[in-house]
Amino acid sequence: MRAAVLREHGEPLDVTDVPEPTADPEGVVVDVEACGICRSDWHAWMGHGEWADDAVDPGQILGHEPAGRVVDVGERVETVEAGDRIALPFNLACGSCGYCQTGHGNVCTGEHPHGLGFSLDAQGAFAERVHLPSADYNAIHLPDGVDPRDVAALGCRFMTAYNALGARAGLGAGEWLAVHGCGGVGLSAIQVARVLGARVVAVDVRDAALDAAAELGAEVLVNAAADDAVAVVRDATGGGAHVSVDALGVAETCRNSVRCVRPRGTHVQVGLTTDEERGEVSLPTDWMTRHEVSFLGARGMPPTSADDLLSLLAAESVDPGALVTRTVALDEVPARLAAMTDYDTVGVEVLTF
Structure with a gap:
């Protein structure tokens, strides 16, 4: 089968023939119909993450x-x-460890690797076929009539946003959410927030990204290249957001997100850092202590929670397809991944077969 293989960090992926996967006793093999192209793929391609093993x-x-x-x-x-x-969830789970058994398979500590497409024994889906281990636990059954392109856009972005805002931060109706970075996961967070009844401030440095955020329901748009993002967010929300998300993962967006929440507000870290931060960002910890600000992380979503999100998709309460700006063939994936280096993508791009 054909697949796009990482040969050297930062160099174009090699689209070539590779051996077919075979199902292990507890796994399944899937013909890939669609697969999102995500900034986490870009981080992997660039070789980031050495600082976190x-x-x-x-x-x-x-x-x-x-x-x-x-x-x-x-x-x-x-x-x-x-x-x-x-x-297929990217955060593969064993299905039997304590975290899996209590509904937190996204932080599984069992035998299987934790990242589809991020470990040599969990080869990914920029390929014609892909293997899913522990299928009874990990497989997410799709409702009839759902477009695979939309499911690929749902991918880790909507799953992460849904987990971050609902399960982790407990964002409620009428509350303010600030989204720092309006790429795929940031735009997904806006859609999820609107379903939860929250109000949204969108922050980015690109007008096209802010335009997309407005189309999805963001009430306040902040161009951080021109304005003091923290001051504008705090003013627009009457003292600070109840919840704020760093959906990019650079030091500036992380600190801005923390600083723009109100007393007893919550920051959720979704974006992964680059080689500039190497996994470490300095924070205003005294200020956070004084105002009882919570700092949370969110990684994917437990497979056991997928039915809740899919029910929203089936009911057309969320529309991941609205984020899709381009569908591409396998041969185009290397170039589209490289385009993320200079933020030359808007919305979500999806590989289709």
């Missing part, structure tokens, strides 16, 4: 936001059959 090795097939049809089923799989249409 999380760098991706050469030889990796990237791609962690796939949807497709099951074509091969392991002998011990009970709940997935050939022909089923499923989505």
Whole structure:
């Protein structure tokens, strides 16, 4: 089969023939119909994560936001059959450790690797076919009639945003959310916030990204290249956002996000850092202590929570397809990944077969 393989960090992915995956006894093989192209793929391609023992090795097939049809089923799989249409979570889980059993499979500490497309024994979905381990736990069954392109856009972005705002931060109706960085996950956060009944301030340095945020329901737009983002957010929200998300992962957006919340507000870190920060950002900890500001992390979403999000998709309460600005063929993936270096993408781009 053909796949896009990382050979050297920062160099174009190699689109080439690779061996077909086979189903292990508890896994399934999926024909990939669509896979999102995510900034986390860009981080992996660039070699980021060494500071957290999380760098991706050469030889990796990237791609962690796939949807497709099951074509091969392991002998011990009970709940997935050939022909089923499923989505695959990037945060693979074993299904049996304490975290999985209590509904937190996104931070699984079991035997399987934690990142589809980020570990050599969990090859990704910039490929014609992909293997999913522990399928009874990890497989996300799709409602009838759902477009695989939309599911790929749902990918880790909507899943992460839904987990970050609902489960982690507890964002409520009528509250203010500030979103710093209006790429794929930031725009997803805006849609999720609107479903939860919250009001949104969108912060970015690109007018096109802010325009997209406005179309999705952001009430206040802040161009951080021209304005003091923290001051504008605090003024617009009457003293600060109840919840703020750093959806980019650079030091400035992280600190701005923390600083723009009101007393007893919550910052959620979603974006991963670059080699400028190397996983470390200095924070105003005395100020945070004085105002009882919470700092939370959010990583993907437990597979066991997927039905709640898919029900919103089926009911058309969220529309991940509205974020899709381009669909591409496998041969185009290397160039589209490289375009993220200079933020030369808007919305979500999706590989389709």
